[in-house]
Amino acid sequence: xxxxxxxxxxxxxxxxxxxxxxxxxxxxxxxxxxxxxxxxxxxxxxxxxxxxxxxxxxxxxxxxxxxxxxxxxxxxxxxxxxxxxxxxxxxxxxxxxxxxxxxxxxxxxxxxxxxxxxxxxxxxxxxxxxxxxxxxxxxxxxxxxxxxxxxxxxxxxxxxxxxxxxxxxxxxxxxxxxxxxxxxxxxxxxxxxxxxxxxxxxxxxxxxxxxxxxxxxxxxxxxxxxxxxxxxxxxxxxxxxxxxxxxxxxxxxxxxxxxxxxxxxxxxxxxxxxxxxxxxxxxxxxxxxxxxxxxxxxxxxxxxxxxxxxxxxxxxxxxxxx
Amino acid sequence: xxxxxxxxxxxxxxxxxxxxxxxxxxxxxxxxxxxxxxxxxxxxxxxxxxxxxxxxxxxxxxxxxxxxxxxxxxxxxxxxxxxxxxxxxxxxxxxxxxxxxxxxxxxxxxxxxxxxxxxxxxxx
Numbered sequence: 001x002x003x004x005x006x007x008x009x010x011x012x013x014x015x016x017x018x019x020x021x022x023x024x025x026x027x028x029x030x031x032x033x034x035x036x037x038x039x040x041x042x043x044x045x046x047x048x049x050x051x052x053x054x055x056x057x058x059x060x061x062x063x064x065x066x067x068x069x070x071x072x073x074x075x076x077x078x079x080x081x082x083x084x085x086x087x088x089x090x091x092x093x094x095x096x097x098x099x100x101x102x103x104x105x106x107x108x109x110x111x112x113x114x115x116x117x118x119x120x121x122x123x124x125x126x127x128x129x130x131x132x133x134x135x136x137x138x139x140x141x142x143x144x145x146x147x148x149x150x151x152x153x154x155x156x157x158x159x160x161x162x163x164x165x166x167x168x169x170x171x172x173x174x175x176x177x178x179x180x181x182x183x184x185x186x187x188x189x190x191x192x193x194x195x196x197x198x199x200x201x202x203x204x205x206x207x208x209x210x211x212x213x214x215x216x217x218x219x220x221x222x223x224x225x226x227x228x229x230x231x232x233x234x235x236x237x238x239x240x241x242x243x244x245x246x247x248x249x250x251x252x253x254x255x256x257x258x259x260x261x262x263x264x265x266x267x268x269x270x271x272x273x274x275x276x277x278x279x280x281x282x283x284x285x286x287x288x289x290x291x292x293x294x295x296x297x298x299x300x301x302x303x304x305x306x307x308x309x310x311x312x313x314x315x316x317x318x319x320x321x322x
Numbered sequence: 323x324x325x326x327x328x329x330x331x332x333x334x335x336x337x338x339x340x341x342x343x344x345x346x347x348x349x350x351x352x353x354x355x356x357x358x359x360x361x362x363x364x365x366x367x368x369x370x371x372x373x374x375x376x377x378x379x380x381x382x383x384x385x386x387x388x389x390x391x392x393x394x395x396x397x398x399x400x401x402x403x404x405x406x407x408x409x410x411x412x413x414x415x416x417x418x419x420x421x422x423x424x425x426x427x428x429x430x431x432x433x434x435x436x437x438x439x440x441x442x443x444x445x446x
Binding site: 008009010011014015018019022052054104105106107108 | 339342343344345347350353354357358361383386387389390391393394395396405
């Protein structure tokens, strides 16, 4: 593990350096608080730091305070080295953000033991961060396909709409539905149905740019958001996505299955300042038209060919029978 | 107890303590003795100059630095003398600084003698 030592006194610095190298640490040693702060606030900073209290330019407690101000940083366990033994001073060091302190001259065994405490705290912190990230992922992703779930993809779409209006660009909303998916489940069983959903999710993800979004909108429905794209790009990309599903059969445990999808697409620039719900309703209507036209095809939602919907549409009315 | 009443411990060089600190590594001990011989005289000269000019802030900072150096090396009595000088400087007691400096110089000299004796013992 990497550890930073900051001490302006060469003899003390060398003693610490050697003691910690023997204990298996990779040591970075600096001679003042300013250098310590630069290292501790950089990317991939050491997670452990041993800081002398009194240093030129920036002292140990000031380094602690500056490091703790950064909330976007992984936790750094900091020990202050001090010859200041009074309770008030120790409290001041801990209040500044230090995790522990060690009085000079240090005892090598005590130093190693206190650093092991620091390592345990860091391990615990890493586990908490990992657990939080897992929870965050589960809250925003579909467990079967690992795509964004409905709430998360709609949230991102809402933000993307605001951004595209601000920057006067267009966003393509693509709503796709697997044709006759019930038949797949009824014929091959739900496990194969799940395999099909997983493979379709992969193909959708592989068909878009890294900054586009793909989410599972419903059972066999998927929402694709193509950010900052002109109408031609949106339509041609949508057509390529459709082909990527239908041309190559999906390999499952019960053999290869050819599956097709129908799509409705909407370019936000064509629709003016409409609400997210309105735009989704129009996209859904275009998808319904694709289904009605025989499936495995794409229909574009165009305001000129449709009666304007002025009143907000209740979510229950957004659903069409596939 | 007031700071200027603190007794200076008699132990000039805590040889066992410093060996423990270097994990009984004689090479490392010789290396830090070399650093001490290099860094200590100019630091002490700077402190002397600060005390002579009654610069309390510099006296406090320099005596603190010497205290750290001396205590890491096991110079118990000299570190205590440096600590006393630092206390006077921090308390803005300029009047007590010259005597405290003289005590530090004496204790440091004793320490240097012991260190030199050790070096003779090692190198023959």
